[in-house]
Amino acid sequence: MTAFVLKRLGWMAITLWVVFTVSFFLMWAVPGGPLDQERALDPQIEENMRQRYHLDDPLWQQYLRELSSALRGDLGVSFRLADFSVGEIIAQGFPISASLGIVALGFALVLGMTAGIVSAVRRGSAADVGLMAAATVGIALPNFVIAGILIILLVFLWPLFPAAGWGTPGHLVLPAFCLGAPYAAYIARLTRTGMLDVLSQDYIRTAYAKGLPGRTVILRHALKGAMLPVVSFLGPAIAGILTGSLVVEEIFAIPGLGVHFVQAALQNDYTLAMGLVLLYTTLLYTMNLLVDVSYAYLDPRVKLE
């Protein structure tokens, strides 16, 4: 197990380096640069700025300089939010995106799994059809539509929650719901499929044959096996949900990382975009590692090597 984790960490370092390199050159390949803005700069002033940011150095020199400072843990200063270093931006935005993500995820898991179990157990019933229809709608509806409907209902018609902002638990509810809804829908469908699969297995029949009550069979014996597809989905989903969502953060004015992600790419903010890509890679990799480890925990047949 330790050897497995160490090996995977080694691969993670290599992956990070590859991602760094590819992103670096991709960013330089797109038209425009971090200094481009609506107002064209006077050529002299632009020259001064290019010198300040070393943009005129040969590309390989810039690459080596960026790589060595990234290795030292220094991600540089953002071009667009010039008063802050990339580290500061991540340190401020990540806890916010993450806590919103955790609430959204908790909500998605509870709702999704309950719905999935119910429809698997009551297969073909009205409850099954209704829940799965709701899940399909949840997947199909973009979250800005859900957000719009919720704001009209729960902010304006029935003023329960604040319209936007950050700072109280009330500020969390609507965005977490919007963020979690599509995940809940996916989880519901995955749980249902996994559950149906498991319910037809021999060991479940054995459990029933032993005379165990239905509740115990489903929650104790079937659920564990049914969770495997959900868990593999959760790895990348957690990485995605923790780094924030552009749409939800913009609509509810939440100072998380999601907006930075898109803005940095659009505005050619090389340093910030790079920092976020590396953060996302690390998270995605870590989550996948955790998923693999938890397989061994959930399914005794899986051995980590």
Added chain:
Amino acid sequence: MKAMLPYVLAGLSLAGMVWALAVGRLPPADFTFTNGDEIKTVDPALTTGQPEGRIVWSLFEGLVTWDPQTLEPRPGVAESWEISDGGLIYTFHLRPEARWSDGTPVTAEDFAWSFRRFLHPATASQYAYEMWYVAGAEKYTSGEVEVGDRVEVELLERPPGALPFAGGKILRGKLLAVEETGDDGKGKTYVVEIGRRRRRFRKGAGPGAGGVEPCRWVLYDFRRVGIRTPGRHTLEIRLKHPVPYFLHLMGFYPMSPVNRRCVETHGYPAWTKPENIVTNGPFHLKFRRIRDRVRLVKSPTYWDRENVHLDVVDALAVKSYTTMLNLYMTGQADWITAVPPEIVPDLIDRPQGDFRPIPFLGTYYYLLNANEPPLDDARVRRALGLALNKKQVVETVTRAGQQPARSYVPAGISRYVDYRPALCEPYDPEKAGRLLAEAGYPGGRGMPRLEILYNTSEAHKAIAELIQSQWKRNLGIDVSLANQEWAAYLVATRKQNYQVARAAWIGDYLDPNTFLDMWVTGGTHNHTGWSNPEYDRLIDAAQKEPDTRKRMAYFHQAERILMDEMPIIPIYSYVTQSMVRPYVRGFYQNIQDVHPLKYLRIDPEEKARVLAEEGLE
């Protein structure tokens, strides 16, 4: 152990969430406004646009400030000034009671140092060109020096006892020669006579061969730039040529002073942190939360603190217009700086009367690439202009009371300065067809396909589609649409890689020059390739003309040429976007949509009444 894992994870997540929320909790502000996208910086020299301007104007105060109603220059740190020598020399008398937030007085030296920093190539300020009216300033920023100039050499080492981020030691002398060295021809060795000694300098780190000393910069001597401090509280600025709007410009936010001690102690960006920053304006920086808010509190050291009414102000970083409106409607914001365009007509009809757009100093227009056929023919360009029904654009697409533009300089400027824009011909599809026929494309036959380029946005798309159909109907020509992301669009227009492109210009100051000087041959923003020697001559004459009436006449003639040859098609003039609660006093609509926080105050009774009426709180 294994069984504990899920609980440990859940516990950690919960603790993290409580912490993230606890950090978010704040006592409420007296006044809250939405400030658009997150600001780039609070360093005046590095600012780029209006959102930063609103913050910088609150934290710092320049020599003059703008009247919130008329935008005329009013005393700021300077309590009075004289203009002499035919408009060339400005002498500012600073008020002795002006203080920095650390309690030290604001002196003329502070301004001279700040302007120097603003102009210095190492600062790389994008607004530096606004100060190039000052004698020698452009030369200082450019770093170009000629033999015979007085120069200043900044050495690598700092003078003894200097602060950690101070510049290097400065030597002054006369430039005797510039030797091209280095294999790439980039290396230059500057031979400078300093105190009767010839010394050789080279920019860069290590010492070179032959007694060449390393240095940071060799620049035109700042003492020759027209900024002087004859007294502790007297600042004298000498211009290259008379600039009627120079006083107004001195109130522009990038011209705010910064505190030398603070900047040199902490360096950029550390000096802009709330715990380090030293400011001289009506408000202090309490804290900044990225993409959340900037909190400002009333300054106890500001000279005019008796007339500052707000104690705590929040500037929210909100990008989405719909979110801005939601915050406004639920009473969480008192002033929003933009509204969603789709519902503008409904907002104008609100009985509260809190959204009243007025003309704004900006023009939405189409660039025509005059270098390539068929748009190199002025008749074709004019035909496109004549066949564009601007009234329909503002009535069916923009719908916020924008005025169809018949001139490039917005007509609203006439309320502030004595300028009547030169108008282009009104909508006339028949005449357009005749002109196109004259150019060899009767009924649009034989006309190459045109393409309208715009940066990706629903609003620009809707306008482009309408114009596409108008040109098809009125001229019989085929037009396709192309959209690109912002960065790519900028590159395409700059490289003149387009035929017709959407563009907009917001004036920096109240003078036709901010609109018209950009179309001179080779101008930084002239992406049309259009060039007219008479136009260049008129703009140059206007810039040098001290007499206001003659000056405006030159500008008018120049705009006449621009409208006749039509390298650009003005489409509509912008309107202001501010929506403000009626209980906010001291808020005046003006053409630059500038509303200094210093003058704002809240009428508490009115506020209680308005909020109760709308069922809020």
